[in-house]
Amino acid sequence: MNLHGIDLNLLVAFDAINAERNVTRAGARIGRTQPAMSAALARLRDLLKDELFVRGPSGLQPTPRAAELAEPIATALRDIQRTLDFTQDFDPSTVRTTFSLGLSGHAGSVVLPRLLAVLAARAPGVDLTVREFDSRDAAIDLLDAGDVDLTVGIPLSASSRILNARLFQERYVCILRKNHPTTARALDAQTFLSLNHIQIAPDTDGLDVADAALATKGMRRRVALTVPQMASAPQLVASSDMLAIVMEGVVANSGFADRLTMVDFPLPLNPVPFVMSWHRRNDAHPAQRWIRNALLGAFPHVWLASENLCGDLVQPYY
Numbered sequence: 267m268n269l270h271g272i273d274l275n276l277l278v279a280f281d282a283i284n285a286e287r288n289v290t291r292a293g294a295r296i297g298r299t300q301p302a303m304s305a306a307l308a309r310l311r312d313l314l315k316d317e318l319f320v321r322g323p324s325g326l327q328p329t330p331r332a333a334e335l336a337e338p339i340a341t342a343l344r345d346i347q348r349t350l351d352f353t354q355d356f357d358p359s360t361v362r363t364t365f366s367l368g369l370s371g372h373a374g375s376v377v378l379p380r381l382l383a384v385l386a387a388r389a390p391g392v393d394l395t396v397r398e399f400d401s402r403d404a405a406i407d408l409l410d411a412g413d414v415d416l417t418v419g420i421p422l423s424a425s426s427r428i429l430n431a432r433l434f435q436e437r438y439v440c441i442l443r444k445n446h447p448t449t450a451r452a453l454d455a456q457t458f459l460s461l462n463h464i465q466i467a468p469d470t471d472g473l474d475v476a477d478a479a480l481a482t483k484g485m486r487r488r489v490a491l492t493v494p495q496m497a498s499a500p501q502l503v504a505s506s507d508m509l510a511i512v513m514e515g516v517v518a519n520s521g522f523a524d525r526l527t528m529v530d531f532p533l534p535l536n537p538v539p540f541v542m543s544w545h546r547r548n549d550a551h552p553a554q555r556w557i558r559n560a561l562l563g564a565f566p567h568v569w570l571a572s573e574n575l576c577g578d579l580v581q582p583y584y
């Protein structure tokens with residue numbers, strides 16, 4: 267059956283007639299005149315090739331075809347109304363919906379526990395799905411395609427269509443096992459370079475942050491092991507004499523913090539900013555604004571911003 271000729275007003279008229287069983291009362295119910303309702307019923311009969319409603323002793327009676335259509339049409343209209351209400355006035359305490367987040371690896375371990383606590387207290391019907399990404403380009407692709415509502419990772423390249431707000435930052439530290447001989451003395455550059463290192467595999471966004479800093483001084487370390495993810499480094503360091511450079515929060519979330527010693531990198535390293543990003547087309551949507559504000563509220567020391575941040579830092583995703 268071709269439904270291209272049926273507009274929403276006809277379905278509203280059908281639902282009102284089915285409820286009232288009288289054309290005049292149905293018109294009053296939805297604010298339309300009796301002639302307009304009669305015309306709508308005539309169009310429905312023509313389009314659906316069925317009488318739909320026939321006169322009976324107690325008013326209009328639905329035909330079997332109308333009876334079949336009544337509940338699906340009523341359900342569809344309720345769903346449309348809920349959708350319109352959702353986009354106009356988002357009530358987190360009563361709504362049931364799902365938001366999709368794009369999270370780089372470490373960002374997930376920081377963001378999710380805090381955000382889930384907010385949802386449990388304020389939005390028990392809100393669910394989350396998570397997509398992981400490993401580069402700036404992948405994050406932008408997810409936002410452009412509408413596959414996620416927001417992303418959290420290091421700053422994305424400046425763009426008129428991608429908006430950002432900073433959430434938190436992480437500093438880099440060197441980690442060694444507890445009681446490592448090196449921890450008895452300062453970790454100067456010479457000592458640092460004498461050790462075997464675990465390198466976190468760089469991605470297409472740039473060099474490993476430690477190697478980039480060393481290169482500025484003409485220095486190069488010995489990499490004994492390369493691993494794809496920073497999260498694996500704490501366990502490996504805890505059971506060896508190797509050194510790794512990781513973000514401090516990775517140590518805290520590793521389960522191995524009590525078996526590790528953290529020391530400063532011998533050269534200055536900028537902290538890593540983690541940024542929430544979203545597409546401009548979602549900026550004014552009430553539900554989207556709520557989830558962004560909920561995430562911002564989960565970080566009380568947030569660097570408030572609604573600005574585009576330039577992502578020129580030579581740092582990889584983890």
